[in-house]
Amino acid sequence: MSDAAISIRNLGKVYEGGKRALENVSFDVPRGQIFGLLGPNGAGKSTLINILAGLVNKTSGAASIWGFDIDRNPRNAKVSIGIVNQEILFDPFFTPSETLEIQAGLYGVPKGKRRTMELLRAVRLEDKAQAYARTLSGGMKRRLMVAKAMVHSPPVLILDEPTAGVDIELRQQLWAYVRELHAGGVTVVLTTHYLEEAEELCDRIAIINQGKLIANEPTRDLVGMAQEKLIEITVDRDIPAPPENRCFQKIEVKGERVLDITYRKDQANAGDVIDAIQAEGYGIVDVSTREADLEDVFLNLTRAANAA
Numbered sequence: 001m002s003d004a005a006i007s008i009r010n011l012g013k014v015y016e017g018g019k020r021a022l023e024n025v026s027f028d029v030p031r032g033q034i035f036g037l038l039g040p041n042g043a044g045k046s047t048l049i050n051i052l053a054g055l056v057n058k059t060s061g062a063a064s065i066w067g068f069d070i071d072r073n074p075r076n077a078k079v080s081i082g083i084v085n086q087e088i089l090f091d092p093f094f095t096p097s098e099t100l101e102i103q104a105g106l107y108g109v110p111k112g113k114r115r116t117m118e119l120l121r122a123v124r125l126e127d128k129a130q131a132y133a134r135t136l137s138g139g140m141k142r143r144l145m146v147a148k149a150m151v152h153s154p155p156v157l158i159l160d161e162p163t164a165g166v167d168i169e170l171r172q173q174l175w176a177y178v179r180e181l182h183a184g185g186v187t188v189v190l191t192t193h194y195l196e197e198a199e200e201l202c203d204r205i206a207i208i209n210q211g212k213l214i215a216n217e218p219t220r221d222l223v224g225m226a227q228e229k230l231i232e233i234t235v236d237r238d239i240p241a242p243p244e245n246r247c248f249q250k251i252e253v254k255g256e257r258v259l260d261i262t263y264r265k266d267q268a269n270a271g272d273v274i275d276a277i278q279a280e281g282y283g284i285v286d287v288s289t290r291e292a293d294l295e296d297v298f299l300n301l302t303r304a305a306n307a308a
């Protein structure tokens with residue numbers, strides 16, 4: 001039995017009509033982490049999540065959740081995850097309280113063990129417990145979706161693009177709750193297009209591109225993979241033409257006296273770049289540098305994968 005929260009081996013999916021959405025994908029989500037699943041539109045993230053949820057049949061490979069194989073032990077696998085989908089799904093004529101009670105009933109949670117009010121409090125909806133779901137704001141509905149995914153207290157929570165189209169304040173609230181759940185021992189998997197969000201929240205990040213896994217690293221290492229660094233230099237006179245030097249990966253004249261220079265950390269350092277500019281007879285007025293961030297890594301990795 002795998003010790004991972006989720007274990008995926010050689011997973012493949014070809015949809016009817018021939019679209020290959022996943023190809024030989026293998027990775028583990030370690031227990032107790034916040035794990036980010038990133039990828040451009042159409043990469044295959046929802047397909048993967050839907051396979052785990054039992055909503056889409058895989059074509060090949062294997063997956064297990066909390067040690068339960070999704071084919072051999074589908075019931076246990078299913079109760080081990082809660083999933084918050086991209087779409088908001090619930091009956092508008094039920095109240096939040098009823099919505100959670102019905103969901104708990106579907107999962108066979110006995111009445112005495114239901115956590116309806118506790119969950120509503122956790123997602124700050126206790127004062128809306130008896131309101132019709134259709135009267136809730138978009139943000140409230142999304143929070144209700146998270147509560148709904150937690151009614152059976154699953155050890156793993158999957159959030160599929162939970163903050164798409166959600167305002168900043170709500171996003172912060174949602175993440176605060178995700179962090180609370182995580183602190184309480186829940187393993188969290190989230191897919192997001194917001195790289196800063198993944199960088200801030202996730203212990204580990206896997207990247208899927210065109211159905212293939214192209215990275216699976218601790219967030220720290222992934223950010224460390226960014227080799228390019230940007231330096232902006234203001235000089236003391238106008239720049240008729242950009243200077244040339246071996247240690248510049250790219251140079252652009254940004255303003256009359258401002259240069260944007262990209263260099264690779266493994267080939268040069270900021271001192272080399274500044275020396276090269278001074279050697280051209282310019283005095284340095286100001287310097288600022290920027291580390292490549294996760295977005296740069298992501299673009300580099302997906303570009304490299306698309307070119308391969």
Ligand SMILES: Nc1ncnc2c1ncn2[C@@H]1O[C@H](COP(=O)(O)OP(=O)(O)OP(=O)(O)O)[C@@H](O)[C@H]1O
Binds near residue numbers: 017020046
């Ligand atoms: N039911 C289906 N039938 C045929 N093709 C499908 C089906 N569902 C998804 N696809 C295709 O499979 C590929 C992967 O789609 P999927 O929804 O898994 O991507 P995604 O990474 O979740 O994208 P997004 O972030 O846009 O939701 C896409 O090319 C998509 O068009």
